[in-house]
Amino acid sequence: MKQQAQSTLFPVILITSLFFLWGFAHNLDPILIPHLKRSFTLSTVQATLVDSAVFIAYFIMALPAGYIMKKFGYKTGIITGLLFFAAGCFLFIPAANTQQYVPFLGALFVIACGLTILETAANPYMTVLGDPKSATFRLNFAQSFNGLAATLAPIIGARLILHKGNTDSQLSAMTTGARKIALAAEASTVKMPYLVLGIILVLIAVAFSFTKLPKIQNNDGHTASKNILHAFKHRHLSWSVATQFFYVGAQVSVFSLFILYATHAARLSDIQAADYLGICGGAFLAGRFAGTALMRFFKSENLLALYAIINIALCLVAVFASGIVAVYTVIGICFFMSIMFPTIFALGIKDLKGDTEFGSSLIIMSIVGGAIIPRLFGYVSDATGNIQAGYYVPLFCFVVVALFGLKGHHVRKLAPADLIVSPIL
Known part of the structure; x- marks a missing residue:
């Protein structure tokens, strides 16, 4: 039993990291909404397209995610989800370079496709990684890291993303064209946080590729x-x-x-x-x-x-x-x-x-x-x-x-x- 616990420890750590990572990504969205609202002079309803881009992906990808798990296995599914997640993060760099709102929405959609696949896989995997009697405890333990991410992401994200390049008085003194360019340029503050997050995701995907994970058996009868x-x-x-x-x-x-x-x-x-x-x-x-x-x-x-x-x-x-x-x-x-x-x-x-x-x-x-x-x-x-x-x-x-x-x-x-x-x- 002790040997089994040791053999599942590293997979448990990796799966638990997924709960934290998708919680962190989701809870950066409330930081992006006021940031992009200011940068592109959006109305409140236009700013909520951030959420639309994310959660439409869940609707579109829910069934394909299940198919990926069934056809290719959960390990392949997890790696696929991580790579989608990472690709969306890297897309924030060209999105910021274009200084346009729509490319940001596209990057968020790609991220959310990855999150859908990960969420479809992580919950059942956590329940089989170890003693069945402690499955509920493991799942709740992993979900607590999702809550931890909800606490940390806004605090960290605000300090990395929300700082402003120009004060309101400086902006008001600019011409309309110059103000638009200055505000759009502020959107570039997302580059470094999402670049770092994307690199971390690629490293975790590599770790998963070298980790042996147990097969999920359906014993429901x-x-x-x-x-x-x-x-x-x-x-x-x-x-x-x-x-x-x-x-x-x-x-x-x-x-x-x-x-x-x-x-x-x-x-x-x-x-x-x-x-x-x-x-x-x-x-x-x-x-x-x-x-x-x-x-x-x-x-x-x-x-x-x-x-x-x-x-x-x-x-x-x-x-x-x-x-x-x-x-x-x-x-x-x-x-x-x-x-x-x-x-x-x-x-x-x-x-x-x-x-x-x-x-x-x-x-x-x-x-x-x-x-x-x-x-x-x-x-x-x-x-x-x-x-x-x-x-x-x-x-x-x-x-x-x-x-x-x-x-x-x-x-x-x-x-x-x-x-x-x-x-x-």
Whole structure:
């Protein structure tokens, strides 16, 4: 047993690093949004295209990622994901050289394609790397590094990216053409951070190529469905797909637009707001640990509903509060969001049997909510001239989450006719 633990130690470290790396990449996006908004003089809704570029990739790549794992194996999939991730980072250099917004969105899309593949692979791999009895512990341990990245990325990223080349008074004294060129040139501050990240990713891909990883065996004792549409016959899965769509949209809205929100509601500087965003990440991590502990005493669906109801109230406060109270309100929202994604996922795939694989892919595809909901947040903010009004959008999303926790999660047995699986897809 000791020898087995030693043989899996290095693979566990490598897989755990993936959780940190994709968490770090995701939590640089809230830094990029105000940075690119200023550099290219964008509206709030235009700036949210950063999230759209990222989360549309999840929708497009969810099924291809599963195919890569099935056809070529998880090791090849992980290396492919890392190389996509690295390529997207390197594309930030020519994007900055062009001094145009669209190439940045293209680079983010490529990064997100890599992240989709990595997230599809890392969770099942972590569960098989060691004693099955400790699989849950290993997975939660790895996910804690995702939370750690959410704390560190905004603090580090702000200091590397958000510093300005010209003051507002200097910019106002320039001609329109000169101001546009000066602001676009500020976008070049992303080059070095993403270059370093890309090099690290290539090195990790090389490490994976020389590391022997165990094969994943399916011991569930069921025959996988050959028809993805059959999965929708499970009512609770349909609910979970819709709920995850709205939840991810709410989470991305809260994190990605936090700096714009905090600078408006509390009159903080960009750097100060980024530091508070790091606290949001810490609250998210603490909430995950606290929620996991509470699930020993409460049903997960009840805790999910309670947390969603609390966040509905907090969103109302976020709309009308001002000063530091508004900032701490959003930190509270981050704390109570923490258990939602894994809980919705787990309740959604419960008792799917042969539809489990397709059900999991459908829930992953629903992450596309992160591309759509923040844009609605941006539209509300731009239309009202007040970014705080945008919090009505995540408020509605948490209503959907609460309904899922209260009733939508219930598993209903399929009728005999619905158990027949058509092989058409």
